Amino acid sequence: MTQSVDRLKEIMVRLRDPNGGCPWDVEQTFATIAPYTIEEAYEVADAIERADMEELKVELGDLLFQVVFHARMAEEAGHFAFDDVADAMADKLIRRHPHVFGEEDAKPSGSAQKARWEDIKAAERQAKAQHGVLDDVPVGLPALTRAAKLTKRAGRVGFDWPSTDEVFDKLAEEVEELRVEIAAGDKDKAREELGDLLFVVANLARKLEVEPEDALRAANAKFIRRFGFIEAALAKDGRTPEQSNLAEMDALWDAAKAAEKAAKGAG
Numbered sequence: 001m002t003q004s005v006d007r008l009k010e011i012m013v014r015l016r017d018p019n020g021g022c023p024w025d026v027e028q029t030f031a032t033i034a035p036y037t038i039e040e041a042y043e044v045a046d047a048i049e050r051a052d053m054e055e056l057k058v059e060l061g062d063l064l065f066q067v068v069f070h071a072r073m074a075e076e077a078g079h080f081a082f083d084d085v086a087d088a089m090a091d092k093l094i095r096r097h098p099h100v101f102g103e104e105d106a107k108p109s110g111s112a113q114k115a116r117w118e119d120i121k122a123a124e125r126q127a128k129a130q131h132g133v134l135d136d137v138p139v140g141l142p143a144l145t146r147a148a149k150l151t152k153r154a155g156r157v158g159f160d161w162p163s164t165d166e167v168f169d170k171l172a173e174e175v176e177e178l179r180v181e182i183a184a185g186d187k188d189k190a191r192e193e194l195g196d197l198l199f200v201v202a203n204l205a206r207k208l209e210v211e212p213e214d215a216l217r218a219a220n221a222k223f224i225r226r227f228g229f230i231e232a233a234l235a236k237d238g239r240t241p242e243q244s245n246l247a248e249m250d251a252l253w254d255a256a257k258a259a260e261k262a263a264k265g266a267g
Contacts, residue, residue, distance in 0.1 A: 005082075008064070008065065008068050009068055009071075009072070009082055012065075012068045012069060012072045013072065016072055016073070016076065025069075028069070028073070029073070030070060030073060030074075033066065033069055033070065033073075034140070036066060037063075037066040037070070038140070040059065040062045040063045040065075040066050041063060043059045043062065043063075044056065044059045044060060044062075044063055045217075046059075047059045049217070067082070067085065068082060071084075071085050133153050133154065133156070133157055134150055134153050134154070137149050137150055137153060142213050143198075144198065144201075144202045144205075144212040144213055144216065145202075145211070145212060145213050147198070147199050147202035147203065147212070148202045148203070148205055148206040148211070148212050151199075151202065151203045151206050152206050155206075161203075161207070163207075164204065164207050164208065167200065167203055167204045167207055168204070170200050170203075171197070171200050171201070171204065174193065174196050174197040174200050175197060177193045177196070178190060178193040178194055178196075178197055181193050225256070225260075226253055226256040226257065226260075227253075229252065229253075229255070229256035229259070230244075230249050230252040230253060230256065233252050233255070234252070
């Protein structure tokens with residue numbers, strides 16, 4: 001394993017060498033590489049979703065290369081190196097698992113372990129002078145995921161609705177407020193109200209213990225699958241969606257839903 005990582009690091013050094021390296025790699029910065037890092041993380045998630053282990057191996061390699069890339073740029077600037085990244089992660093894992101690596105003998109339950117984990121993270125925030133409950137929720141997270149994490153953090157200190165009933169009430173309130181602004185023709189306020197609505201939806205997902213990005217990804221996949229059914233049905237008549245109409249496509253959509261239910265029932 002060490003040899004494999006060292007080989008990857010050496011390749012990165014060559015790629016970033018101003019004399020004989022890759023011009024594209026040489027001119028990159030943390031800011032320009034960050035979008036690729038996010039993209040690779042999503043491609044890992046996609047491979048997992050499809051249970052494609054061969055592709056997962058490839059995508060994990062791509063993600064690892066992103067870590068090596070950032071670490072190499074940091075080393076060139078005199079900040080830290082790849083080994084410092086690995087050591088910091090190892091230290092954090094040991095620090096956050098005292099029941100495994102420390103003197104705590106008890107094996108905590110899942111809920112107790114999560115509570116202990118949060119206590120340790122709170123102490124870490126304190127050490128970083130991050131005193132606010134929401135201070136270290138990353139800005140770069142997908143907005144729905146970040147919204148769920150923000151409400152989860154606030155919920156831990158008591159700022160939370162007792163049940164999903166109150167969330168549904170708030171959801172209805174936000175929908176009505178959005179309707180009002182749309183009717184008024186105020187695009188800026190409608191945008192704000194739509195954001196509030198999405199925030200409440202993310203909060204609902206958190207209350208249901210559902211990752212909102214996962215739920216939306218599944219909905220996207222379902223939409224693609226059902227719209228593909230519509231396209232295929234129309235193609236049998238030598239037509240495209242542009243040559244159809246909403247009523248016909250709605251009927252085909254319902255047929256796609258029925259076919260999926262029948263397939264699930266047969267399974």
